[in-house]
Amino acid sequence: MKAHNVAVIGVGQTEFRSRSDNQTYAELAQEAVALALVDANLQPEEIDAVVFSMAPTTFMGVADADKWAVDYTWARGKPFMRVHTGGATGGSALQAAHAHVASGQYGTVLVVGADRITETPDAQFVLNLIWDAFYEQDFALNTVTMTALATQRYMHKYGTTERQYANVVVRARRNALNNPSAHLKGAIDIDAVLASPRISWPYKLFDICPRSAGAAAVVMTSETLARERCTRPAFITGTAGVSNTIFMGDRMGPHADTDFADFAELRQAARECFRQAGITDPLRELQTVEIYDPFSSFQFPQLESLGFCKPGTAQQLSDEGAFDMDGAIAVNPSGGTLCTNPIGVTGLVRAAEAARQVMGRSAAMQVKNVHNALATAIGGSTQFFTVTMLSDEPRRAPAA
Secondary structure (H helix, E strand, O other): OOOOOEEEEEEEEOOOEOOOOOOOHHHHHHHHHHHHHHHHOOOHHHOOEEEEEOOOOHHHOOOOOHHHHOHHHOOOOOOEEEEOEOEOHHHHHHHHHHHHHHOOOOOEEEEEEEEEHHHOOOHHHHHHHHOOOOOOHHHOOOHHHHHHHHHHHHHHHHOOOHHHHHHHHHHHHHHHOOOOOOOOOOOOOHHHHHHOOEEEOOEEHHHEOOOOEEEEEEEEEEHHHHHHHOOOOEEEEEEEEEEOOOOHHHHEOOOHHHEOOOOHHHHHHHHHHHHHHOOOOHHHHOOEEEOOOOEHHHHHHHHHHOOOOOOOOHHHHHHOOOOOOOOOOEEOOOOOOOOOOOHHHHHHHHHHHHHHHHHOOOHHHOOOOOOEEEEEEEEOOOOEEEEEEEEOOOOOOOOO
């Protein structure tokens, strides 16, 4: 089967806020789709299939809200697929849509999702239910306490300080000032981060992302239509994903490839993504990266596993400004997940922002001369990982 080159030609995002009482879930999804269609210069009837990005609906108290969204996203009468891999859902949904187009089964596919995790004050209690009831739920793990354990291990291995994590927050909030959709933004300093209330050591309140309500959509199509409708499409040149066991204890072996502090799974996915895209030197060949970082401690191990620097060195490079907008690699020009986290679509937002960078449509967030941009997503109990490369041109001939 011949594989087809695939490109993003349109992106739409709502504003992300603590609540969206003036819009239903389905209306949020519709707003993002309408914006993406305008951006792509397409009409709803030109969409051949819809992939819906949706994490657990428990937070909203409505089961399977994607069913309500079918009519609102112009999916009626078309193939419709819901994807769910926790926080990685948006990345997985994008890759599923890519496969639809690359296979030639559909010409133009819409990826859309929405989230209203803000509907419940008990989100972390709900998230405790993802762990095994017999072995791990009694520890009262949730996404905060579980990742705090991994952070403690990383700090022990590499000597990272809370101040270095605080610097990540300062950079994210500063970048988000240029993002009209971002939830949290502002000029804060390291001392303000360190003074914020302690949540779970080493996390303070400002080390943790918000719970955001909002929606995002991306339009993907074949190379022929992409070049007709878009002056600078963002071609998807590499996709990869990997999963791991849900059992936390089985990810804490003595070797790096099994150490949950280092996100070694991401290293495996990145290798495959870079192979497809023909990337051999990420730091030299990429200009920007949108990584999934709901906690300040998520940046360093990801940047290392993605090959931008050696293990244990990202913290020093961060202090030196290597990950600033004008640094060696611009990390999260949008502010990233630390500033905006609608869980079911966060991975899609990362890919949408990377696509905008390649397309030259990032306005005040635009990095200069972007030819390659990377997006990551992480879901479950840091169990599912996706890596997606977006480029200004196809990087290799389609496989026969």
